[in-house]
Amino acid sequence: MSCYLAAWAIERDAGRIALDHPALWREVRRFNLPVKLALAAAQRVLGALADPRRARLISLAPCRPGSPELRAASHDADASLARGAGREVRVNPIHALHAIDNLALSLLSLRLENREPCACLGGAAGQAWLALEQAQGELAAGSAAEVLVLGGDQGEASWRGEPADPEIGGVALVLTPRPGRVRLVAIESPGSAGGGPRPHAARGLVRWLDALAAAPAGRMAYRVPAEDGDGVDELTVIAGLA
Amino acid sequence: MTRVAITGMGAVSPFGLTADALWEGLVAGRSAVRAIARLVAAGLPVTTGGEVPIEADDATRDRAMSQRPIAEALAQSGLRAADTALVWTTGLDTFAHDRGELIERSAGACFTAIAREHLRPRRMVATACASATQAIGEAFQLIRAGRVRAAVAGGATVMLTLHHVLGFTSLQALAADLAGDEPGAACKPFDRMRRGFTLAEGGAALVLEALDAARARGAAVLGEVVGFGASQDAFDLTRPPPDGAGAELSMRRALDDAGLAPGAVGAISAHGTGTRAGDPAEAAAVRRLLGERWRATPVASIKGAIGHPMAAAGALQAVAAVRSCAAGVVPPTCNLVEPDDGCELDHVIGRARRADVPALLSCSYGMGGQNACVVLARSEELR
Numbered sequence: 001m002s003c004y005l006a007a008w009a010i011e012r013d014a015g016r017i018a019l020d021h022p023a024l025w026r027e028v029r030r031f032n033l034p035v036k037l038a039l040a041a042a043q044r045v046l047g048a049l050a051d052p053r054r055a056r057l058i059s060l061a062p063c064r065p066g067s068p069e070l071r072a073a074s075h076d077a078d079a080s081l082a083r084g085a086g087r088e089v090r091v092n093p094i095h096a097l098h099a100i101d102n103l104a105l106s107l108l109s110l111r112l113e114n115r116e117p118c119a120c121l122g123g124a125a126g127q128a129w130l131a132l133e134q135a136q137g138e139l140a141a142g143s144a145a146e147v148l149v150l151g152g153d154q155g156e157a158s159w160r161g162e163p164a165d166p167e168i169g170g171v172a173l174v175l176t177p178r179p180g181r182v183r184l185v186a187i188e189s190p191g192s193a194g195g196g197p198r199p200h201a202a203r204g205l206v207r208w209l210d211a212l213a214a215a216p217a218g219r220m221a222y223r224v225p226a227e228d229g230d231g232v233d234e235l236t237v238i239a240g241l242a
Numbered sequence: 243m244t245r246v247a248i249t250g251m252g253a254v255s256p257f258g259l260t261a262d263a264l265w266e267g268l269v270a271g272r273s274a275v276r277a278i279a280r281l282v283a284a285g286l287p288v289t290t291g292g293e294v295p296i297e298a299d300d301a302t303r304d305r306a307m308s309q310r311p312i313a314e315a316l317a318q319s320g321l322r323a324a325d326t327a328l329v330w331t332t333g334l335d336t337f338a339h340d341r342g343e344l345i346e347r348s349a350g351a352c353f354t355a356i357a358r359e360h361l362r363p364r365r366m367v368a369t370a371c372a373s374a375t376q377a378i379g380e381a382f383q384l385i386r387a388g389r390v391r392a393a394v395a396g397g398a399t400v401m402l403t404l405h406h407v408l409g410f411t412s413l414q415a416l417a418a419d420l421a422g423d424e425p426g427a428a429c430k431p432f433d434r435m436r437r438g439f440t441l442a443e444g445g446a447a448l449v450l451e452a453l454d455a456a457r458a459r460g461a462a463v464l465g466e467v468v469g470f471g472a473s474q475d476a477f478d479l480t481r482p483p484p485d486g487a488g489a490e491l492s493m494r495r496a497l498d499d500a501g502l503a504p505g506a507v508g509a510i511s512a513h514g515t516g517t518r519a520g521d522p523a524e525a526a527a528v529r530r531l532l533g534e535r536w537r538a539t540p541v542a543s544i545k546g547a548i549g550h551p552m553a554a555a556g557a558l559q560a561v562a563a564v565r566s567c568a569a570g571v572v573p574p575t576c577n578l579v580e581p582d583d584g585c586e587l588d589h590v591i592g593r594a595r596r597a598d599v600p601a602l603l604s605c606s607y608g609m610g611g612q613n614a615c616v617v618l619a620r621s622e623e624l625r
Contacts, residue, residue, distance in 0.1 A: 097479065120368045121366055
């Protein structure tokens with residue numbers, strides 16, 4: 001069975017969520033940036049799902065989880081712990097949740113009332129490409145009729161609470177067997193990769209989607225940049241564009 | 243479809259650094275949970291935990307916790323890392339101390355360091371406490387579908403950091419210290435006096451491979467993975483639904499996947515963490531799944547004995563489950579004395595029980611609502 005990219009969305013501005021999706025904002029405003037961005041991107045592709053309650057959800061955990069609030073609380077706590085005053089430390093439980101990898105997935109399943117099997121890939125380098133592979137495999141096996149992949153990134157700057165962060169971004173993709181303009185053919189591993197990867201949930205997929213958007217009709221072999229890869233294998237994403 | 247054999251197992255747990263040590267400790271019915279000096283020194287309200295007696299400092303502890311059980315499992319199987327894919331969990335990022343400095347410890351970086359020795363796919367699973375069971379299930383699916391011939395599955399975590407204890411204390415999930423209660427008795431799954439779980443370190447690895455390939459190379463088959471089921475609660479971020487509907491769904495899906503009726507289950511390895519909300523929800527789900535057979539199907543949780551290594555828990559459960567199937571013995575739920583109202587099941591209390599266990603359902607339910615169950619079966623050679 002073929003696997004087509006039915007819709008995708010990229011979200012880089014968490015500040016717009018309250019304006020564009022006020023209901024979503026009420027649900028995510030307390031959570032950390034990668035979660036907000038992933039869910040905002042997902043919100044924009046939900047219309048492409050025939051049955052959101054039955055879709056297969058594949059979430060990419062943030063490679064840099066946490067938040068400035070949790071970081072600050074942890075550093076403050078460390079001083080108390082060092083002097084044996086752990087009982088005095090109070091951590092906001094919402095901030096504690098900022099460390100949880102599956103938070104975006106859980107929020108999305110709640111929003112969609114989705115009780116289907118799911119996957120959440122952890123914050124290691126190159127997992128985004130495995131998410132595409134897994135989506136393709138699920139559709140080919142007929143174990144899912146449609147798949148929503150989502151993920152969000154923040155960088156060191158956001159984690160520290162600094163305003164400008166080139167690393168931020170959320171991405172969501174819907175993959176289905178219904179024919180569309182972009183067909184995901186395969187993810188190939190022709191050899192070993194050099195260089196060190198920079199772990200990401202969304203960034204690599206965003207670059208691939210940007211390249212797809214600019215590509216002419218025909219076969220497109222996208223060689224994953226080493227820094228977006230898994231640090232071990234060279235990866236090439238093969239797509240067919242109508 | 244390809245049948246999936248288990249040909250190697252390894253574990254590090256508070257009982258010791260081998261799968262044998264885990265099994266022997268569980269069968270003995272004793273607790274390896276104790277007071278942890280650094281938690282006491284930090285003045286935390288929770289000072290108990292399951293600590294692994296592994297020699298590794300804070301900075302390298304996470305890798306050692308993964309590498310050791312993987313090496314044990316591969317040695318037993320006779321395969322090399324380079325022969326296997328990896329479906330693994332390394333838990334959550336946290337802070338640790340290195341020579342007095344507060345450092346970040348990335349679970350993703352730990353995974354990457356371990357994974358490079360394996361074949362693709364190298365999949366890092368992150369569905370909270372369901373992760374390792376999900377990892378075993380996903381590896382099973384990959385082999386059954388013929389996408390890989392062999393995989394190492396499971397996970398390892400280092401959850402006994404000061405910051406994890408603080409975080410989970412804030413979520414009111416942990417068993418706070420109680421005057422007069424022995425440290426080893428802090429976690430009491432399904433018991434009337436339960437008050438939460440104790441965090442633990444640990445890890446376990448299973449080598450899964452196509453049964454035909456295992457037999458062809460003369461490998462000993464320890465057991466089989468025959469079914470996998472997963473679900474989501476879609477109920478709440480930190481609590482399961484009181485009726486355990488999501489847990490029941492994942493168990494039913496696992497049994498459907500295995501082509502087994504609930505009556506074919508010889509025992510259940512419960513998630514059983516000792517929380518006020520989680521245990522009765524799980525018990526309700528098991529009773530509905532089994533019907534009247536719930537009164538005669540042994541159920542046990544390993545978390546009273548070793549604590550809760552969170553993402554890795556399901557791998558340790560799976561190792562114990564395979565041993566249960568082979569030995570016909572179900573270890574007791576340590577610290578369970580009097581099952582609470584709503585937690586009624588055929589609990590194994592006090593000491594290990596002999597039982598015919600041709601198939602065992604091993605269950606993990608993650609915070610956030612992701613649920614995973616695998617069905618493990620006795621090796622045909624032992625039937």
